Amino acid sequence: xxxxxxxxxxxxxxxxxxxxxxxxxxxxxxxxxxxxxxxxxxxxxxxxxxxxxxxxxxxxxxxxxxxxxxxxxxxxxxxxxxxxxxxxxxxxxxxxxxxxxxxxxxxxxxxxxxxxxxxxxxxxxxxxxxxxxxxxxxxxxxxxxxxxxxxxxxxxxxxxxxxxxxxxxxxxxxxxxxxxxxxxxxxxxxxxxxxxxxxxxxxxxxxxxxxxxxxxxxxxxxxxxxxxxxxxxxxxxxxxxxxxxxxxxxxxxxxxxxxxxxxxxxxxxxxxxxxxxxxxxxxxxxxxxxxxxxxxxxxxxxxxxxxxxxxxxxxxxxxxxxxxxxxxxxxxxxxxxxxxxxxxxxxxxxxxxxxxxxxxxxxxxxxxxxxxxxxxxxxxxxxxxxxxxxxxxxxxxxxxxxxxxxxxxxxxxx
Ligand code: TTP
Ligand code: MG
Numbered sequence: 001x002x003x004x005x006x007x008x009x010x011x012x013x014x015x016x017x018x019x020x021x022x023x024x025x026x027x028x029x030x031x032x033x034x035x036x037x038x039x040x041x042x043x044x045x046x047x048x049x050x051x052x053x054x055x056x057x058x059x060x061x062x063x064x065x066x067x068x069x070x071x072x073x074x075x076x077x078x079x080x081x082x083x084x085x086x087x088x089x090x091x092x093x094x095x096x097x098x099x100x101x102x103x104x105x106x107x108x109x110x111x112x113x114x115x116x117x118x119x120x121x122x123x124x125x126x127x128x129x130x131x132x133x134x135x136x137x138x139x140x141x142x143x144x145x146x147x148x149x150x151x152x153x154x155x156x157x158x159x160x161x162x163x164x165x166x167x168x169x170x171x172x173x174x175x176x177x178x179x180x181x182x183x184x185x186x187x188x189x190x191x192x193x194x195x196x197x198x199x200x201x202x203x204x205x206x207x208x209x210x211x212x213x214x215x216x217x218x219x220x221x222x223x224x225x226x227x228x229x230x231x232x233x234x235x236x237x238x239x240x241x242x243x244x245x246x247x248x249x250x251x252x253x254x255x256x257x258x259x260x261x262x263x264x265x266x267x268x269x270x271x272x273x274x275x276x277x278x279x280x281x282x283x284x285x286x287x288x289x290x291x292x293x294x295x296x297x298x299x300x301x302x303x304x305x306x307x308x309x310x311x312x313x314x315x316x317x318x319x320x321x322x323x324x325x326x327x328x329x330x331x332x333x334x335x336x337x338x339x340x341x342x343x344x345x346x347x348x349x350x351x352x353x354x355x356x357x358x359x360x361x362x363x364x365x366x367x368x369x370x371x372x373x374x375x376x377x378x379x380x381x382x383x384x385x386x387x388x389x390x391x392x393x394x395x396x397x398x399x400x401x402x403x404x405x406x407x408x409x410x411x412x413x414x
Contacts, residue, residue: 015179016124017133018247020154020162021104021140023097023117024171028059030096031086033148042083048073056088056334060171090309090336096149103143107136112247114314116335120159120247134176141174158243161185163195182241187214194238196316201227213239248352256292257300257349258282265304265342269333272301275346276329283348284322285380292353293318297325299332300347309336310347318353325350 023029027045032038042062047053055076058067065080076083097116104111108129110122121140123133137153144151152173154165161182165175177185186193191213192202204227210216216224216239224232237243258279266272276299287293295315302308311332319325329348337343 013125013133013179016157017122018156018159018162019121019123019133019137019140020159020166021100021119021121021144021151022153022166022170023100023144024150024152025057025059025063026097026117026149027057027088027093028062029149030089030092032059033096034089034092035086038084042067042080044073044076044080044083044085045088046073046076046085047087048077048085058083088338090338091307094309096147099147100144100149100151103140103147107140110247110249112249113312115312120162122247134174137174137176141172157182158241159245159247160195160238160243161241164189164193177241183214183217186239186241187212187217189213191216191239196238197235254353255294255296255298255349255351256283256286256290257298257347257351258286259300259345259347261302261345262343265344266346267342269337269339272333272337272343272346273330276326276333276348279346279348280322280326280329283350284320284325287320287350288380292350293320294350294352295319296350296352297328297332298347298349298351299329299336300345300349301333301336301341301343302345302347304342304344306344311335314352319350 028043031043031045032041038059040061041059042065043059044055044062044067045057046055053073055067055069055071055073057069058076058080062076062080062083065083067076067080067083093116100117101111101113101119104119104121108121108123108127110128111119112121113119123129123131123136125131125133129136133155137155141151141153150172152166152170152175154162154168154175154177156162156165156177157179161177165177165185166173168175189212190202191197191205191211192199194213197205205211205216208219208223208227210219217236219236221232221236224236228235260275260279262275266275295318296312297315298310298312300308300310313328313332315325315328
């Protein structure tokens with residue numbers, strides 16, 4: 001293979017340097033760590049097919065058979081009949097996640113955690129450390145490996161390229177896109193490789209003859225405006241590797257959140273979903289009142305044993321509309337809850353009000369449903385006048401009478 005433009009190392013890194021660190025087959029790797037006899041073998045974390053479950057994740061040995069996250073367990077069993085199956089052990093995953101985040105914070109406090117196993121780290125020379133970003137990335141890999149799990153890292157000048165790079169050479173990959181090499185790195189890729197360009201955008205681009213990010217980068221703006229409106233330039237910039245989004249460090253993050261304690265423990269997924277359906281409109285209304293929109297959804301569950309778990313998900317745009325963030329919040333349940341867990345408290349919050357504003361609505365046609373601003377604004381008015389109890393949508397009603405106490409509105413972190 002010819003040396004590509006994007007991987008010619010320079011002696012010193014100039015400008016911004018962001019790492020995207022993502023743990024390899026995270027849940028499965030923790031299971032292999034905790035069960036040495038499972039190492040090197042296909043391990044699947046998830047509910048088995050007799051319970052109509054889906055795969056949470058699979059070790060790379062199982063992925064060789066085609067098994068992947070979100071696949072129905074029945075399919076996974078067929079593809080890999082000899083796999084070792086296990087249910088999730090979230091407390092362990094959170095423990096390991098916290099240890100990894102601790103290592104990252106030690107390398108640079110400029111950290112934005114995106115999920116349980118993924119974080120951006122700003123290691124721009126001169127910002128916090130003068131060290132070479134690639135050397136830092138290599139050291140992080142070594143330090144994480146000491147915990148008994150592995151990670152892949154993308155190093156680049158911006159978020160999108162770092163994210164794509166982190167996924168290029170999993171597991172244990174270290175992919176570096178040097179400053180100035182972004183456009184050449186992206187050019188041959190399918191437009192779908194760009195985070196935020198989903199099925200719909202890709203299809204619309206295909207209809208005007210654009211399949212690769214290179215082609216997108218070279219397209220005149222007047223051809224993109226009908227597709228992306230005011231965001232056409234931002235979309236094209238992203239394809240050219242121009243991505244000035246800052247990382248949002250924890251200290252800047254504020255959230256609007258609500259939580260509720262229940263008199264009787266919630267024991268089914270549906271009951272937890274009902275709680276989210278109830279909390280969502282309270283959070284949404286509070287956001288709209290404050291004129292805030294955020295790109296991180298957090299749910300918090302407290303269990304009968306009083307232990308607490310949270311799960312977070314980043315959104316491709318800032319939102320204040322509960323019809324958009326409630327479905328995302330519900331999908332997070334599986335990260336921290338499994339059948340049999342008794343839940344005493346449910347919290348829901350939106351945070352990350354900064355930075356992403358430039359990309360608001362950028363790729364708004366996918367991943368996020370359109371939302372329902374008009375209806376919500378009408379509902380807000382009724383609630384303003386008569387209070388929260390006056391208007392309830394669907395399932396909200398079911399759960400109201402089951403609550404024993406409410407913690408008030410709070411603008412702190414979940
Ligand atoms: P990912 O980072 O998407 O996946 P991974 O770490 O298992 O594998 P990779 O090497 O490709 O990064 O997700 C992190 C964890 O989140 C994963 O280990 C299990 C959980 N998860 C689910 O439970 N369901 C899902 O559909 C996905 C994508 C992840
Ligand atoms: Mg991962």
